Amino acid sequence: MSFGVYVHIPYCLQRCTYCDFATYEQSQIMPPAQYFELLAQEIRQKASAFPKGHLSTVYFGGGTPSLVPAEHIVSLLGQLTSHGFTQDKSTEITIEINPATVDPKKMEQYLKAGVNRFSVGAQTFDDALLKSVHREHNSQQTLDTLHLLKSYDVNFSMDLLFALPGQTLQILERDLRKILEIAPPHISPYCLTVPEGHVLSAGRPMEEVQLQMFEMIREALMGAGFGRYEISNFAQPGFESKHNSLYWDDENYWGIGLSAHSYDRRRGWGTRYWNASAIGLYESQIKAGHGQQFTEPEQNLPQAQFERLEKHQSLTDFCHTSLRRDRGLLRSELQKKFGHPAEVLLSGVLAHQVETGLLRVLPDKSGWTLTEEGLLLSNQVFGALTFLAGEVG
Numbered sequence: 053m054s055f056g057v058y059v060h061i062p063y064c065l066q067r068c069t070y071c072d073f074a075t076y077e078q079s080q081i082m083p084p085a086q087y088f089e090l091l092a093q094e095i096r097q098k099a100s101a102f103p104k105g106h107l108s109t110v111y112f113g114g115g116t117p118s119l120v121p122a123e124h125i126v127s128l129l130g131q132l133t134s135h136g137f138t139q140d141k142s143t144e145i146t147i148e149i150n151p152a153t154v155d156p157k158k159m160e161q162y163l164k165a166g167v168n169r170f171s172v173g174a175q176t177f178d179d180a181l182l183k184s185v186h187r188e189h190n191s192q193q194t195l196d197t198l199h200l201l202k203s204y205d206v207n208f209s210m211d212l213l214f215a216l217p218g219q220t221l222q223i224l225e226r227d228l229r230k231i232l233e234i235a236p237p238h239i240s241p242y243c244l245t246v247p248e249g250h251v252l253s254a255g256r257p258m259e260e261v262q263l264q265m266f267e268m269i270r271e272a273l274m275g276a277g278f279g280r281y282e283i284s285n286f287a288q289p290g291f292e293s294k295h296n297s298l299y300w301d302d303e304n305y306w307g308i309g310l311s312a313h314s315y316d317r318r319r320g321w322g323t324r325y326w327n328a329s330a331i332g333l334y335e336s337q338i339k340a341g342h343g344q345q346f347t348e349p350e351q352n353l354p355q356a357q358f359e360r361l362e363k364h365q366s367l368t369d370f371c372h373t374s375l376r377r378d379r380g381l382l383r384s385e386l387q388k389k390f391g392h393p394a395e396v397l398l399s400g401v402l403a404h405q406v407e408t409g410l411l412r413v414l415p416d417k418s419g420w421t422l423t424e425e426g427l428l429l430s431n432q433v434f435g436a437l438t439f440l441a442g443e444v445g
Contacts, residue, residue: 055102056109056298057137059091059128060309061117062331065150065188081331084120087309088128090338094308094327095131097341101349102306102316104136109144109295116173118149122161129165144169144294151189151197159204169293170201171240175213177230178223185216185252198234207291209238214269215262216244217255224265228272235276237291241269242284263428281378283427300373302389306349310334316349321366325350325358364444367394371437375430380414380421397444401436 063078081087110132112125125147133139146169147162162170176182177191201208212231214224231239243262246252257265270280278286282300285293298305299315307314311329315322328334341352350358361369367390374381381402386395402420405411410426410433413419426433 054108054294054298054301054303055105056111056295056303056305057107057132058111058113058295058305058307058312059117060307060312060327061112061114061120062087062310063115063117063119065116065119065153066186078119082335084124088120088124090335091128091309092131093338093342095128095135097338097344097346097352098306098308098349099135099137100345100347101351102137102304105138107132107137107139107143108303109146109298110139111145111295112147114148116150116153117147118153118158122158122165125167126161126165139166141166141168146171146293146295148173149197152193154197154200156200159200163204163206168207170206170208172197172201172208172210172236174198174210176216176219176223177227178219181216181219181223184218185213195230195234198236202234207238208236209240209287209293210234210236212239212241212269214241214243214265215257217252219257219265221261221264221268224268228269232272232276238285238287238293239273239278240285241273266428279378283376283422283430300377302370302373302385314349319360321361321363322369323350323358323360325353328357362441363390364439364441366390367444368437368439371398372434375411375420375422375433375437378421380419382419384418386419394444398437405433405436 062081063084066077110129117125129139129145139145143166145165145167147167148171150173172194174194175185175187177194179190182190198208198210210231212227243266244252244256256262273286274280278288280286281292282296285296287293297303302317304317305315307327309327310331311327311334313324313326315324328337337352344352346352359365370386370389371381374385383395386398402411405426406413406420409423410429411420412423412426414421422430422433
């Protein structure tokens, strides 16, 4: 069984217009040394709630983790090790970086500490679009950062944001050409999603054009040898994100830091819990646990910050995350976790989705995956596979 750790680093140069993560401009939050001391306290308090041993993955997300001094990242990896969570060359250790926030000195520190994967928030190579969503970097800084990573011959990924206001198919095509010239091993294309009335909701490409963009990305990347192993993730063979796969493969993970989410499937149908998303509340909760060691992950959290899943919730999550993956929802995994009655319950719903052309049965009849049309209308499929209390025996 795999187990991973996510560490949230909420520091940003400037908050992007589309961002809804728990982040702060670096001048509006406590100094990094103070925040990392809170992280160290959280590790001391919660370490006993998880099985010690080898970590499959560690992921530093944000925010912009590369903004803080590298020694803080190094120290936190050491904190995990000292509490029994070991790392070796097989552990995937990822850090999110923004263009122009790393240099050779930082790279050397990261690599010496065992960081072996870098995720770059590039978004687009169009400077006008970057400026419109309040990204601090420009396209040349993105290229410089990507070339720096290539010079170290390291594993790296980059994000591509599409369906931005003012973005055209021609602009997206230029982005894709540059991406394929650089040839990162992993690419995560995300369609901009904002609520109606948001400042970025005006001027976006029409839905028909968004679908064309989605198809353009798929054709370009798969034509260049990338495999789509999840709805929004493409990788060269062997470079799939191990950490993100934990989420889709129903594995345990521990979230440390502001707003970080965790999942523990060891009891009942699983427990989800999360830290406070306001820095003051997070700090007060950590300080309230000073000197204590908790044996249950949710032990010091208020009811509003955890939920013990019921069977119908667990089945819903399982169906959604399974179908996000290219390999799909497998009968063997479904029966192993929920038993034969769950497959009987799902059979009618799945058959209907196959009839509508949104799902297909795998050639060996071992399970179901989204069709190309189903990928575009995945929310419709997920809605049909959302179960209420009393529907699952």
